[in-house]
Every structure is written in structure tokens, then in C-alpha cells.
Amino acid sequence: MTTNQFEDFDPVSSKQWKQKIQFELKGEDYTNSVIWNSPEGIKVKPFYHKDTFANSLKVVTKASKFKICQNIFVFDVDKSIQRALDSLHRGAESLCFSIEDQGIAIEKLLQSLPLENVPVYFNLRFICMDFMQKIATIAHQKKGTIYYNLDPIGQLARDGNWFATPHKTNFDTLNLIATKLPNSAILSIDSSLYQNAGANMVQQIAYAVAHANEYFNRIPIINEPLVIKVAVGSNYFFEIAKLRAIRILFQLVAQEYQHNLDCHLFVTPTKRNKTVYDYNTNMLRTTTECMAAIIGGANTVANLPYDALYHKDNEFGDRMARNQLLILKNESYFDKVNNPADGSYYIESLTDQLAEKALVLFKDIESNGGFLKQLNQGVIKRKIQESADKEQALFDAGKEVLVGTNKYQNTEDKMKSNLELFPFVKLNPRKTLLTPIIEKRIAEKVEQERLASE
Template identity: 30%
Template sequence: MDAVSPNGAHLSEEQRERLLAEFSASSYEEWRQVAEKGLKGAPFEKKLITRMYEDIALQPLYWPHDVEGLAHLDALPGTSPYVRGATAAGAQAHPREIAQTLLYGDPVEWNKALQHDLAHGQTAIELTPDTATRTGRDPDQAHVNEVGINGLSFATVADLEQALEGIDTTQTPLFIDTGATSLAITALLIALTRQRGQTAANLRGGVTADPLGMLATTGTLPLALEAAYHDMAQVTKWASTHAPQLFTIGVHSHPYHEGGGSAVQELAFVLSTAVEYLRAMQHRDLTVDVVAPRMRFGFSVSGHVFMEVAKLRAARLLWSKIIEAFGGDTPAQPMTTHVKTALRNKTIYDPYVNMLRTTMEAFAGTIGGCTSLQVGCFDEVVRPPDEFARRMARNTQLILRDESHLDQVIDPAGGSWYIEALTDAVARKSWALFQDVERYGGMAKALQDGFPQEQIVEVVTRRDANLATRKDVLVGTNMYANPSEKPLEAHPIDANAVYQRRRDAIVDYRANNRVDITNKLSQLINATAEHRWEAAVVAAWSGATIGELSQALSPNTDTLPSISPLHPYRIAQPFEELRDAVEAYTSNTGARPKAFLANMGPVGQHKARADFATGFLQVAGIDVVTNLGFASVDEAAQAAIESGAPIVVLCSTDENYPEIVPSLVPQIKSARPHTAVLLAGYPVEQIEHYQAVGVDEFIHLRANARQILARLLELIGVAT
């Protein structure tokens, strides 16, 4: 673009060079000297370089030399290695799908909510089956909390028809995450499609199996892993011929992300899973060019925007290289990515902050180039989201698309020295960890030996420590808490009622004439491998239930895998336990725990530490009584005693504490022996002396807030 002078005239090349000559370009060394001078002696590496959980050091400034030699920089959108996106025209030619999950267990209720949301901006359907359905059991074969809780309960074609009434799945893509195997659920869907007079060739979406993802989450599977691979191959082979728009294999990062893993771990384990599936399919005579386009990758994204953008870009880069290494053609190299906002950083307290979190996560997913996006509801960790919560989540995507116009630029992150360098760093770290898994013998073997679990536990330990000391901030939870907020009402689902209703429905369904169904199931059991798939669809169309289909398709469950699962890790929980204890105490006693600030001296002497102490205590939901300061120790002691507060915090300066603490603390302890006395600050040389006169805790910037607050609540009789 030509340079323009202040009066609007274009500058000649000679004028431009003369202008630039007047301003000398600064070097990195010159900038660093100025930056270090501004730090006033503080170490550059400590203050300006950020160490991430991915063991990547974020620089404070990125330069052209940081991206020199990166091979992917010359690639354009829609070209290998697809860092800049799978399609040349980006979201303008292939609009990003707006997806949502509906957590209704009853097919009729689920359909009502779906109809509403599709009419108000949703463009793709994410159907999450309940636990019973995902494990191939009818409602009366499962436990109460496995039916209709956190997913849709459906066992027959009739159930699926109710759930999808009025929905044309040849126009609106439908994605069903089926768990370990998709064979029975796919048979139900294809039977419904035929019942409607449609063909599978026009179906859009996916019925995807991710057995290793389910194994990592639950620790076991409803069938042997080899049987799951056999089913995966059968459905994939059928879909490649009869349902070309249907994904059949899911590869999800959610177990690793929600388990607390880093972006590098998440990406490495996802790629290892995908490679294991590729090899399993190759062993069953399917080529990489058939299998790779049937894979749909699911990623969770959370708070660090640029790390998440880099993760998604690095995923496409590495997947392209993997497919190339497997001998796949160029059309098989693009990665289809579904992004959902994470649960691990969502909070029960101050829940409306979750809207801000999901907005930034949706931004990261969009800038990162996802194919489809699912924004979680602000209250999803508290209760089943209602229409308002779903609308807020949906409108987040609509605003990013229609008001912020993020889809109008293809790969806006491309060319950023920061993001390109970070993309490369994430890719290199992930590839190294991926190779470690390969040396283990693949993802299944690594999970069996506990390798991913051990890796993630190390990161979780670091996260816990950083959250406890508030090095990592969770707004409204471990910092900037609001103790006077009114918690959301939970509105829990009546699990027993849902279970009974669904159980009765399937029992009544089976009471009808079953002769034809029994015959079709017998034909399925005796079908050869060549005719097994069609026999399953015919049995489903005839009325077989998902439990009957699953039993006929996978009767042998003697060799079920078993591993140590990855448990969902929501980082707010340790602090929420403190708040829960205080809320329960307040409800039982009618009074919230109270802390009195013994502010000493004029405002300038105590205000900084009084403000710090207030925020520190409010994290646990404690009410804080403050004041403008006391001129004498006796005055402060009398006010503290008369307040009746079980907690007193001394707020002043380290220089003044030697004159205050030895006199003030004994007065308080003498009058009220069980008072918990805290001191704001950490005067190292005086710690033992102050403890000897009665100081119970020291609160300061590096303090372990979680531990101190837990001990404090115990001291004042609040059970945690």
C-alpha cells in the first residue's frame, strides 16, 4: 500500500525513503535496554517472560527473527499444511456451524427446545446421548443416574423420531457422539431415515465413535477395544459408499483438557488417538484416504486466548503432516474441528462471569479457524440451562459473526509474529510428546500404563498450586469475590421421575407383538460380516431397541478394558468448597462469619493492606468490617473486642508492626481467647515473635490462600 501524506497525496518512492531515513529502526538489544531500565533492577526473565504450563516461555515482544525459517508461513488458506484453514475462502464460503447441546432427557422435551433454538440462530445439532444409550442399554437395564441425566434417553426408532420431529437432517447437520461404538445408534438413525423416505446419501453430520476417549473418561468400555474397532471399520466402510457427508470417527480432546492437561498434552494425545484409529482401520483394509475424511476432531478451549488459537492451528499443521506420512492424498489432509468452550474454568459463584469466559473462548475458537463451535451456557455447572441461558450462549456466536464480523477475514491470526511463533512452539512440543506415546506402543497402551494420566497430574498439581497462591486468577472465585451475591437456584432434575418415565415407556413398548422383532434379531445374530450392517438396520426398523441391537452386535463382553480414568477437573472447586461451607454456616446460624480490620494509623498507612485483607477474606465469603483507622493500640483493641468478630486482621506497615503487635494481640486474645488473629503482610524477621504473642496467620501476596482460609474457617468453627 502506498504511503499517504497528511494532505492525502501519495508519496513518491523518493519521498518515502527520505521520510523513513529520518526515523532509525530500533534493534531488539536497544529495546531490551530500555525495558530493563524500566524494571528498576528486577530480572528481565522473571518479570517479562511468562512460563506456561506447556513449558513454553512467552516473550514480551516478538520480532521477525522469531518466525524466520518457519515453513508454514508461505502457505495460504486451503493449502497444505492447512495452518491457515482447510478451505481457501474460509468461513465466507463455508460458514461456521453454530452448535449447542441440549441436556433434556425426554425426547419430546428435547425436540421442543431444539425447534426453538434452530429458529433462533442455531445451525447444527449436537445430540449427546445419556449414559445408558451410549453404553448400549435400554432404560430398564440401567441405573437411575444413567437415564436422561446429562443427555438424551432414546432406545428405539420411535424415540429418535420424537426427538427429531420436524427436523430435516438432510438440511441441518446432526452430530451424535456415541461413545465406544456407533453401530447400534447409526442403525437406528438410518432406519429412521428410510422410514422418512430419505436416503443416507443426503444425511449431513456425523454419528461418531471415540472408544479411546470414552476409555480415558470412564476407565472402561461396554465392549472390547478390538470389537469397537471392528464396528468403527464397518460403519466407516459403509458410510464411505452410502453416506459421504457423514462423519463416523470422533477424536476428542475433552478428557485431557477437562482433566487439567496443557494444550501440548491435549494435542499430543488427540493426535496419538487419531493415529491409533488410522492404524486400526488400515488393519481392517481401509485406506487412509477413506478414513481420514471421516474423522471429526473435538477440542475444548479455555482461558488463554492465544495459546488456544495456536493449539488449533498447530493441530491442523501436524495432522496434515501425519496424513502425508501415512501416504494420504492432499484431499485427506484437512482437519475438521469442532470446538466447545471448556467446563474446567467455569464457576458456581459469580456465574455471570462465565459469560465473559465463554465469549473469549468463542473468540479463540473462531480466530483459530474451527469448523463448528459450541458455546456453553453460563450456568451449566449449576443446573440444566434454560431458554435464557441457551439464548445468551447462542447470541455470543451470533454477535461474533454478525456484529464483530470475525468471519469476514480469513485467518486473521496469520502473519502475527507472536501467534506464528507460538503455533510452531506448540507444534514442536506436541510432536515430541506424540513421539513419546508412539514409543509406548500407541495411545491404548499408554493409557493402560497410565502415561497420559501421569503427565496430566503433573500439570494439575502446578495449576492447583498457582490457583491456591492466586498466581492464577479466577475472577469472582479466588480473586474479586462477591460474598453478598445471591447464588443461582439449582433446579435439579428429578432423576427418579425421569428414570421411571423412561423405564415404563420401554417396558410398555416391549409388551407389544415381538415376533417380527425377535426374528430380525435372530437374523442379525446369524448374519455374516458382509450382511451384518444391513441386518442391524432392518432389525432397528422392525422395532428392536438399542439394548437388543447392542447385545446382538456385541454379545461377548468378557475382555473389557480397564484403566485408571482421567477425572474432570474444575479448577474453582477447592475455593468453592470454602464458600459452600460458609454459606451452610450462614444458613444454619443466621449470621455470616465476620472479620474486623484493626487498621492502624492514618489511611495512607493501612489502606493498601486493608484492601488486600478485605479481598482475601471475601474469597471465602466472610463479611469484612472496616474503618478509617485507629490512633492507638488500646482504641483498636477495644473496637475489635466489641465487634464480636471471630476474626481480627491487623493492617499497618512492617515498620509500625513492632510497636503494635506485641501490645494489641495479647489484649484481644485475653478478652476473646478463641479469636483468630491475622496479620496483613509477612515481616520475615518478626514471624516467630509475632506468632509467640498470638498471631495465627499471615496473609500476603504469596500466601496459599486456599490453605490459610481453610485453617481460618476451622479455627472459628466453620466445617469445611
């Protein structure tokens, strides 16, 4: 028989807790002493109580059986097949292929994989009906689950230009593909761009939902879940709440279009807080970020190798990244509980506040012509840059800390001879329809100065 261990204690209301804290402050102002504001304007209190959650928003999801995903850039098909099979043998449960050339032998790649049990995602730098049909034919033969992840709006935001297609617009091509492949998950929203470029969390949520709303408006045939790619940072509880808030607002918007399927969250750690110096710290950062992704309800998690900034893809970095997720799944049992954040008043409060603020921003975007119009006008980029500049100022002042980079530096750490990749923003002057949104890490300036002095 279960016994209530606390029945001998009188209940304590939030008002009583606040009075006790105020007494202990010995006259100091409660609001200024123990409540702090996040960059998003979220008020974080010293305690949370159930009597303040009568009308709390609810996350409608049971996503806890997350898949461990391996990212693979496809250049040499044979090597990609070998790497994919090796990754699956070593613990990966799904695959994400990045492909830039539509001449890649996609049939050979997919025929060599056990698609029956392995969901496959694509990150394509083009949009092509024939290529999609080749994938669909093999997926049907092998009863595979494919997410095509076509995102021309994301392409425009990231590159400054639409995909090149034989049709008048990218949306014409999307509608043709949707007609030919009506039961395929063709659409994706790459909101990771906004986080990696410096958007705050309210912006990330609102932009992701407004981005999705553009597709609901323009693509009438949507019979499968939309994939939302999300990057998570190191603000642990806020990141959990961010993912939950995305689901809430997506469901609200989708219902207006009679779309009853939930979104599919494909989550990866952010690049924005990763560093070249003291690079092993990146592994600590990605561990907590993957934990936040899982607790926040990610369907699929693709970890970022600790050395991804400066090393080419390598077996050791991939293995370590997968093992972090394998430990979380098989030793920490993070996949055994549905909605593990439920009942945490702090996370519930953060979720509500982020969702409410993001909804206000979403409505403002829609009242001013929609996400695509504001993207073309440069409003989205400008707002993101304003948030990025505020975060950069905090980092430069030492108020936002990256251990080993702007605090507790190891002066003996040398990296110049260890760089296989260029880890900084690359400028590629060319003619574009709009100025693209650029991903930039907050440690770049400090690192460039240190490299120059080695």
C-alpha cells in the same frame, strides 16, 4: 493509489529493539525482567519481530465460516425436536445430540429436522451398527451432513471401560461400520477431556494427535474428516495458537497415512475455569473463549451456558449462549476473514513453539508403544494429574485468579438453594479396565467450603 505511510521511517531490527529495552531496564537482567515462562515451558517475550520468522510453520486451513451449534441431550424425543427447531429458529446453525439409549426413536427425531441445511453431530454413549444405519438412511434421503463422532478410545479414557459390543473389540465394530458406511464421518477424538481434567496445552495437542494416530493405525477406511472436539480456556492467545498447532500436527500425521482431508474442529469453552459463585463472570469467560475458538480456526462452536454447572438445561441459558456467538458472527464479523491470526508474530511464535513441543511429546508417546498403551498403563492419567496439581497449586496460592471465587468474593452471594445439579466430581465406584481420567474444576474445593458455611 496506495501510499506507504511509513516509508520515511528507517526499519528497526529486533536486535535494536532489544538493545533499547535493555537500556530502559537500567541494568536489570533482560531475561528475568521481561520474559516469562508459561506452564508449558513457552518463553513469552515482550515483543516479536518479522526477522525471526523465516522458517515459521504454516497453518493450512481456510476455516472461518464457523457454524453455531446447539447441544441437546435427548431423553424425550418430542421435546428434543421442539427444542431443536426452536434453537434453529433463534440462530443455531447446527445441532449436537447427546444420546445414551439406543432405543431412542432416532428416525422420528431426524425426520422432523431440516437436515439439508443443518449439520448434525452425535455424542453417543454406545456403539451400534443398526443405529448408525438408521441415521445413514435418513441422512441419505434428506441429503444431510452427519458426524457420528464415534470415539471408543475417548470412551475408555473417560469411563474406564470400552463400549459394549457383540464383536470382539470396539475396533472390529468400527471397521464394520466404516465398511458399511465408507463415505461417512464416523470417527471423533474427544480431546476436551484432557483440557477439562487439567492437562497443559502441549499435552492437549500431543494427546489429541496421538489419539487420532491410533485410529489411523486401526481403521484403514477413513474417507471423511475426523472430528476433533476441543475445549478452550481463558489464556486467549495461547488458545488461538493451540487450535492452529492441532491442525498443523494433525496434517503432518495424516499425510503419513495418505489421508489428505483436514480435521474438523468442534470447539467448546472449558468447564475447568467455570464457577458456581459469581456465575455471571462465566459469560465473560465464554465470550473470550469463543473468540479464541473462532480466530483459531474452529469449524463449529458450541457455547457453554453461563449456568450449565448448576442449572438443568433451560431456555434462557441456551438463548444467552447462542446470542454470544450471534453477536460475534453478525455484529463483530468474526467469520468474514480467513486465517485472521496470520501475520501476528506473537501468535505465530506461540503456534510454532506449541507445535514443536507437542511433536516431541507425540514422538515420545509413539516410541513407548503409542497412546492406547500409555493410556492402559496409566501414564496419560498420571501426566495429566501432575499438570492439574500444578495449576491447582497456583489457584490455591492466588496466583491464578478466578474473579469472584478466589479473589474479590461477594460474601453476600448465596448458592445453596440455587443448585439444580451437583456441580462437583461424582464418584461412582465400579469395576473398570483402567482408572478413568476425571474432569475437575479448579474452584471445586473453594466452592464446597463456601456452600458448607452458608
